Amino acid sequence: MPPPKETEFTEALGEPVAGNGLLHRRAFLRGGVLFAGAAGAVSVAGVSIAANPIGIDAPPSMLAPGRPFSPYGSPAATEAAVIRSFTLNERAPGTGSSRTPHHLLNGTITPNGLHFERHHNGVPTIDPAEHRLYIHGLVDRPLVFSMDALMRYPMESMIRFVECAGNSGAAATALNPPRNTVQGIHGLLSCSEWTGIRLAVLLDEAGIQPDANWILAEGADAAAMSRSIPLEKAMDDTLLALYQNGEAIRPEQGYPMRLLVPGFQGNLNVKWLRRIELTNGPTHTKDETSKYSELMPDGTARQFWLEHGVKSFIARPSYGVNLSGPGLYEISGLAWSGYGRITRVEVSADNGASWADAALGEPIVPKALTRFRLPWEWSGQEAVVMSRATDERGNVQPTRDVWRTDFAPGQGYMYNGIQNWAVSATGEVTNV
Amino acid sequence: MPPPKETEFTEALGEPVAGNGLLHRRAFLRGGVLFAGAAGAVSVAGVSIAANPIGIDAPPSMLAPGRPFSPYGSPAATEAAVIRSFTLNERAPGTGSSRTPHHLLNGTITPNGLHFERHHNGVPTIDPAEHRLYIHGLVDRPLVFSMDALMRYPMESMIRFVECAGNSGAAATALNPPRNTVQGIHGLLSCSEWTGIRLAVLLDEAGIQPDANWILAEGADAAAMSRSIPLEKAMDDTLLALYQNGEAIRPEQGYPMRLLVPGFQGNLNVKWLRRIELTNGPTHTKDETSKYSELMPDGTARQFWLEHGVKSFIARPSYGVNLSGPGLYEISGLAWSGYGRITRVEVSADNGASWADAALGEPIVPKALTRFRLPWEWSGQEAVVMSRATDERGNVQPTRDVWRTDFAPGQGYMYNGIQNWAVSATGEVTNV
Numbered sequence: 001m002p003p004p005k006e007t008e009f010t011e012a013l014g015e016p017v018a019g020n021g022l023l024h025r026r027a028f029l030r031g032g033v034l035f036a037g038a039a040g041a042v043s044v045a046g047v048s049i050a051a052n053p054i055g056i057d058a059p060p061s062m063l064a065p066g067r068p069f070s071p072y073g074s075p076a077a078t079e080a081a082v083i084r085s086f087t088l089n090e091r092a093p094g095t096g097s098s099r100t101p102h103h104l105l106n107g108t109i110t111p112n113g114l115h116f117e118r119h120h121n122g123v124p125t126i127d128p129a130e131h132r133l134y135i136h137g138l139v140d141r142p143l144v145f146s147m148d149a150l151m152r153y154p155m156e157s158m159i160r161f162v163e164c165a166g167n168s169g170a171a172a173t174a175l176n177p178p179r180n181t182v183q184g185i186h187g188l189l190s191c192s193e194w195t196g197i198r199l200a201v202l203l204d205e206a207g208i209q210p211d212a213n214w215i216l217a218e219g220a221d222a223a224a225m226s227r228s229i230p231l232e233k234a235m236d237d238t239l240l241a242l243y244q245n246g247e248a249i250r251p252e253q254g255y256p257m258r259l260l261v262p263g264f265q266g267n268l269n270v271k272w273l274r275r276i277e278l279t280n281g282p283t284h285t286k287d288e289t290s291k292y293s294e295l296m297p298d299g300t301a302r303q304f305w306l307e308h309g310v311k312s313f314i315a316r317p318s319y320g321v322n323l324s325g326p327g328l329y330e331i332s333g334l335a336w337s338g339y340g341r342i343t344r345v346e347v348s349a350d351n352g353a354s355w356a357d358a359a360l361g362e363p364i365v366p367k368a369l370t371r372f373r374l375p376w377e378w379s380g381q382e383a384v385v386m387s388r389a390t391d392e393r394g395n396v397q398p399t400r401d402v403w404r405t406d407f408a409p410g411q412g413y414m415y416n417g418i419q420n421w422a423v424s425a426t427g428e429v430t431n432v
Numbered sequence: 433m434p435p436p437k438e439t440e441f442t443e444a445l446g447e448p449v450a451g452n453g454l455l456h457r458r459a460f461l462r463g464g465v466l467f468a469g470a471a472g473a474v475s476v477a478g479v480s481i482a483a484n485p486i487g488i489d490a491p492p493s494m495l496a497p498g499r500p501f502s503p504y505g506s507p508a509a510t511e512a513a514v515i516r517s518f519t520l521n522e523r524a525p526g527t528g529s530s531r532t533p534h535h536l537l538n539g540t541i542t543p544n545g546l547h548f549e550r551h552h553n554g555v556p557t558i559d560p561a562e563h564r565l566y567i568h569g570l571v572d573r574p575l576v577f578s579m580d581a582l583m584r585y586p587m588e589s590m591i592r593f594v595e596c597a598g599n600s601g602a603a604a605t606a607l608n609p610p611r612n613t614v615q616g617i618h619g620l621l622s623c624s625e626w627t628g629i630r631l632a633v634l635l636d637e638a639g640i641q642p643d644a645n646w647i648l649a650e651g652a653d654a655a656a657m658s659r660s661i662p663l664e665k666a667m668d669d670t671l672l673a674l675y676q677n678g679e680a681i682r683p684e685q686g687y688p689m690r691l692l693v694p695g696f697q698g699n700l701n702v703k704w705l706r707r708i709e710l711t712n713g714p715t716h717t718k719d720e721t722s723k724y725s726e727l728m729p730d731g732t733a734r735q736f737w738l739e740h741g742v743k744s745f746i747a748r749p750s751y752g753v754n755l756s757g758p759g760l761y762e763i764s765g766l767a768w769s770g771y772g773r774i775t776r777v778e779v780s781a782d783n784g785a786s787w788a789d790a791a792l793g794e795p796i797v798p799k800a801l802t803r804f805r806l807p808w809e810w811s812g813q814e815a816v817v818m819s820r821a822t823d824e825r826g827n828v829q830p831t832r833d834v835w836r837t838d839f840a841p842g843q844g845y846m847y848n849g850i851q852n853w854a855v856s857a858t859g860e861v862t863n864v
Contacts, residue, residue: 031637033581066557066654067557071515075504075679106589107678110678111679112505117505119500119501122499123500144466149465152762157538159795220491220493222495246539246546251507274491363591
């Protein structure tokens, strides 16, 4: 039979729930194309397959054996464009970041090979048999742990996002380029199931002295990347993470161990963790003074503003993920908050004039990515679509204009403003 | 400073909750080794790092820049043993299976590269631009879908296990080798976040005729692997899955699309799905008659026993994951049920004489792997450890002996008996 003709979308069920075609979350579409082939059974690779009154040609893949087993799989060759993006810093090739292609992904878990990277002097090669974690400073008993010792501790698994403080910075500044993908704007964000040991267990073992109220965490990379973390957070849900999505953490994610500081600025999740020092007050390392502090309108800097605000973006449609003619689409994207669970994501298709509640994917895990979805019947007219997230603390994602009034021009750390996408009459999507 | 000496475990908190050293789930251990180095600051790569009153040598990884960014990451070279295992079938290299190394993993998500494989004639190479899905048979409107058409449909994400009907078969039969890893026994089991379209949406679109009560699902592989699925299940939570853990499904998992039939026998989750035929009654394909049916004691075969029973195993300790001297360990493993959520996992360290409840990892997702954990103070004496899972339907995992009375000798499909591990006085663990 001939290949199907151009997809036709002819019918949508459900009444609009907000302006410009947003539909009830249970709307259906009709995307299949009718077909009718010649009658007769099909014989494939010498095997007569099940009775098939309407002939369907066997594709080439059924006519010869496929390839055998592999010890460790990789994506299909036709998915070669689904990769992390990065700009090579020629003077310091290990400094910079690579970004997760959220416009090409779906779901909430980021595959390990596509988790964003942020390195300050490259990815170190560490032999886990030689690696040691030190806990010292204002403790009763300075301790050192080998990997073998740590493997005997009680562990815990938690699905959590990690987001760089600089994520979405491009959207915060005056530049805000119209032709930039979700990957380019929001790609310093990923979500995994992390497994490891509550840091509180190890700190308790060392014995916390009364004057300790912060910790310093330092990586074994050539930048000695170091951040201060409030002791209260270190004793709460902070994890010494050893596994990511089931397997040992990848080298670029801190192998053999990193901190997971749920909901807090990305680089507090110190990779290649080699020591934790208990301190009185924060240490004011280079990584929290020269960077990762926020310039205010009066010229002072805000330091240690650590929890990511509630945030969301639409990934489909977005720049590079265009519409191919009027009809039904699913608007879908990601929402998250450093303060806990997402409770609501509203979507607008008329530039914020009206809003409808999107469906939230289950389970809704605190401090993890939540996928939202809503059907949309696009009329073929120009439109601006956007999403607005709310978390269980009642925080609501602000508009870009509101967010920007709080900071000096050009300050892009910790941006969580609403992302607007303009859809042209031809279906091209741009950042506005 | 010198490397730490042999790990010492000197103190355990908490009273036993069951025989032979099972402890309350909040028990702690002391695995750190005291250290004291020379006083003085440390200079790393020309940068004077934070005040460090107890000298800790900088490891080699801090003395030279690391490697730069990568478009798609891979595990550390020192994790090269964490791979799928398989035996090459020389006459039919694409026929057989490869297994997930659960004894070396932790958490509940299986990384895509390590998801088990079961192929009947190899992994086909499919161009998604050419691939078509047909829905035909007892329908009002036979339909064909391209990938582009499917990408416009409403999607859904769900974390679910997939398990081969033959998983753990080695434990069911008289052979039951004592030296076999969790990977070798239970490795035809994996768990992912799957994203795709409810099959019900597409079947509704085709229009289900009144006499249809089963579907036939066929893959585009050279075995035309085909299974019958009750229409009721196809209209319930069955998904046409396009993404696995965020990215496009891997070739060996059915790229570009597969069925996800939550909780049901693995090969109903037909990979490389190319057609669905609505039928009256099951089709009795070769893949559900010559295989994947269960021989009963009276010589008849049980067909279409599709839902996996409640099941669990301990992964740490297990064969190949030995104990290194008396003291505290975490007993940890996986539990799951084809009928819904896991509600309880009990652990015994005295060969079933007494049992204690393990902690269950959150979120507990229906028809997904649940990680259980319990601290254990091993005395250094011989012991037999085992786990027993219960699901929300009240199903309780049976012993091996009870399970075997229902089937003919040698029948190993759909085995869900309790897994026992013997620990010798030297800490070696074997399957019993």
